[in-house]
Amino acid sequence: MRNYRWVSQWGWRGPRGSGLRCAIHWGNNSTIGKRFFDKLINFQVLLFFLLIASSSVAVEKYNRDKFGRWNDLDGNCLNTRHELLKKHSTIPIILREDGCLVKFGRWIDLYTGDVFINARNVDIDHLVPLKFAWDHGAVEWSQKKMRSFYNNPMNLFVVGREINREKSAFGPLDWLPPSNSFKCSYIIKFLLISNSYGLNFTKKRTIAYNNLKNEVCEQ
Numbered sequence: 623m624r625n626y627r628w629v630s631q632w633g634w635r636g637p638r639g640s641g642l643r644c645a646i647h648w649g650n651n652s653t654i655g656k657r658f659f660d661k662l663i664n665f666q667v668l669l670f671f672l673l674i675a676s677s678s679v680a681v682e683k684y685n686r687d688k689f690g691r692w693n694d695l696d697g698n699c700l701n702t703r704h705e706l707l708k709k710h711s712t713i714p715i716i717l718r719e720d721g722c723l724v725k726f727g728r729w730i731d732l733y734t735g736d737v738f739i740n741a742r743n744v745d746i747d748h749l750v751p752l753k754f755a756w757d758h759g760a761v762e763w764s765q766k767k768m769r770s771f772y773n774n775p776m777n778l779f780v781v782g783r784e785i786n787r788e789k790s791a792f793g794p795l796d797w798l799p800p801s802n803s804f805k806c807s808y809i810i811k812f813l814l815i816s817n818s819y820g821l822n823f824t825k826k827r828t829i830a831y832n833n834l835k836n837e838v839c840e841q
Contacts, residue, residue: 684756690769700724702773703746710780729780733789733799733808736782745786747779748772749808750815753791758821767819777815795830798838806839 692701699722700708708715711727718725729738738744752760755771763771771777789797794809813831816823823831 682761684753684761686752688765688768689752689772690765691772693769693773702775702778706746706775706778706780707741707744731781731785732779732804733781733785733801735801735803736785738780738782743783744780745783747781747786747789749777749779749811750819750821751789751791751793754793755816755819755821758816758823760819760821771819774815776811794834795827802841806835806841809835809838 692703694701699720704722704724707724707727707729710729711724712730713728715727716725717723724741726739726741729744730736731738731744733747748755752772760768760771785800789799794812798805799808809831813835
């Protein structure tokens with residue numbers, strides 16, 4: 623019977639057919655080598671799981687619910703959405719029977735210039751999108767700061783539902799409103815709000831935003 627021995631191999635091998643090979647071999651009687659190899663394997667397995675755990679903690683998945691909901695600070699049963707619809711309507715609004723919901727008015731979408739009468743056809747858009755903010759530092763904010771951002775009227779605009787979905791979570795480098803008359807204001811407001819909340823931009827992105835602002839606002 624062939625005399626088998628325990629052999630472990632650790633190293634590298636060159637291209638097929640080259641014959642190049644670098645390895646360490648331990649015989650069956652080499653308890654030191656076997657123990658070293660076993661510990662090495664255990665360490666590599668442990669390191670693998672630690673890397674998985676650390677990556678899952680470092681990158682938290684976007685969660686819109688953490689920003690909270692519309693507020694009703696004055697207790698008049700009109701939340702942030704309906705307060706804005708009331709404020710920005712160019713004609714007197716029509717409320718639901720209980721007075722807690724805006725049904726009709728007249729709103730001009732600054733992104734497109736379109737006019738809407740039925741409140742069901744408009745959204746309240748976060749000019750600096752929630753996910754954009756999340757990806758640039760909001761993930762580390764306190765709950766209070768997230769809720770403040772969500773309900774901040776400086777960052778909220780009455781817009782058509784379709785254009786809001788087209789805009790999605792893009793920033794100015796990837797999306798600008800179709801209305802030329804609002805493009806410059808859009809970029810300036812975006813940067814002011816982002817800076818006021820301390821969103822994190824790389825130096826390269828900051829330069830790109832400033833170049834875009836100069837290009838659009840000088841037209």
